[in-house]
Amino acid sequence: MAMDRFQAMRVFVRVVDASSFSRAADSLGMPRTTVTIIIQQLEATLQVRLLNRTTRRISLTPDGASYYEHCIHILGEVEEAEASFRDAAKGPRGRLRIDVPSTIGRQILIPKLYDFHERYPEVELAIGMSDRHVDLVREAVDCVIRGGVLADSTLVARRIASFKVITCASPKYLERHGVPTCIEDLSHHVAVNYFSSRTGRIIDWDFLVDGQSIPVKMKSEVSVNDGEAYVECALQGFGLTQVARFMAHKYLESGQLIEVLPQLSPSPIPISVAYLQNRHLSPKVRAFVDWVSELFSSCPMLSGVDTHPDACSSLPLKAPSNTLRQEIDQMNLVGAL
Template identity: 35%
Template sequence: MDRLTSMAVFTKAAELGSFAAVATAMDISPQMVAKHVAYLENRLGTSLLNRTTRRQSLTAVGSSYYERCKIILSETDSAEALVRDMRTEPKGVLRVSAPVTFGSSKLAPFVTRYLEQYPEVQVELVLTDRRVDPLKEGFEVMLRIGDVGDSNLVAAALKPYRIIACAAPAYLKTHGIPTTPAHLTEHECLAYMYGAPSTFSHWQFTRDRKTENIQIKGRLRSNDWPSLLGAAIQGKGITLGPEYLLSDAIKTGSLIQVLPDYEGQTRSMYILYPAGRSLTAKVRSFVNAVITEFGYESVDKS
């Protein structure tokens, strides 16, 4: 039998004074009331109630046990109420993992706006380009670029990265404007490092469904995008990056897009989160807000 249920039946018997009254109050049979009390007494090896034909009263042990049962049942009710509350009202600490460049440039400002809307939520935003383990590292929401791999989490697609190549007017004036991807082999290229060297030593371009992989060269490589952007604006070479990060510099004329007739490698981006009944209100609200801001559709709010 369930011990907490038996405790609840026992405390009700202590308060109402008869099994019949408990049966009516809890909508069970008097025989089931007796079984719950007997289960506890057998488990504890002592009598909890003095029984007469008309009424029950607590033994000395039963009286002490009753007081502790009330505390335990009250704490259990509080714990369950807390869980119900967390499933309906966003609150608590939410750990989020995201790629460094996207996280610092786009997600971090979004998180500050989200926190203004949900004052009872705290966000721990960890930016890393490595593949994290959500179970070992305690992440409830993750944003990933590229293949999500095997996962028991739900993966919702966000708007993909559109990759473009840019350089400063001064650099292009001195070194010339590349008109085909192959011309990049003659230029100083500023490469963003992530993963193995092969991922940043080759740039991919597509035109008319034909894809070209170009092995680039350059003396500056970095895993810090602002450093590469600053170097490109200073005229140190051609860089390849997400359009949303380069658009402001293009608008001001600090950078000029090169190879505009070619599509850079588009990279998929996803938000991953737990499935089904385990989805708390804080996770649901955050995921919905991210998808509204960066994606296509919201998650089920039920």
């Protein structure tokens, strides 16, 4: 029976951990002979020897070592599933480690984080903020927020937003190089490029033309792999950038950045919260996924449409000033904001 098999796994793991049949039997509250019989039956069922036995010690065989690792994994999964139901009435609790891109963390997540704490005070948060690829298993991370299409089949992903992307530059850059009005003009411009932390590859720009995504390779004088550094380089006048509108909104408002090519919007970037398949029953992970989905859905700017974030108190955006509108009019960029 299935439960007998689980019992055999638990007994086997306990014997290995205790390095003794007698100590394992004592800790399990079983007669030593029962423990011995269970191990013998398990070896007979598997048709392999799991343990080398001498009068002084026991040790794992190669097959035993492999089976032990499988048992640890299976029993851990069972324990986590059982704990999730056992603790459901008490609410989510324990340490939750998440990782988010630095800009999303600082501008969207952190300003609202105390709301999560008030809802789930028994959850201890450990938040990593970086734009690098994170190995959830090796780094013991419970869930991540990431942009783009997630290709990792070991993760369960839930889309929570879609960021509108705009092309923009500083007035200083546009005064020196002019305002591009079509894709062909870009061959006379330079960009701040962004490269992947994982592969080192420069990420191509793209524009939507008649519903089709058109990739464009841009020349650059500087490339970075951090969202905030990317925007800062644009502010300094290094070149054109393609950036999520929520990252640029305050600079658009102040006139430090100006949108160009508004008729050729880049493809929206999907944003997902992702977690390992074996974490889907964890109350703390489920609580965070539901909360962050609610947070992102409450802000119109994160819906992928070109709208002001009036309903998102963490991302206030005032109407552009008359002075700024005059500057934009002079550059034939009416309606860019």
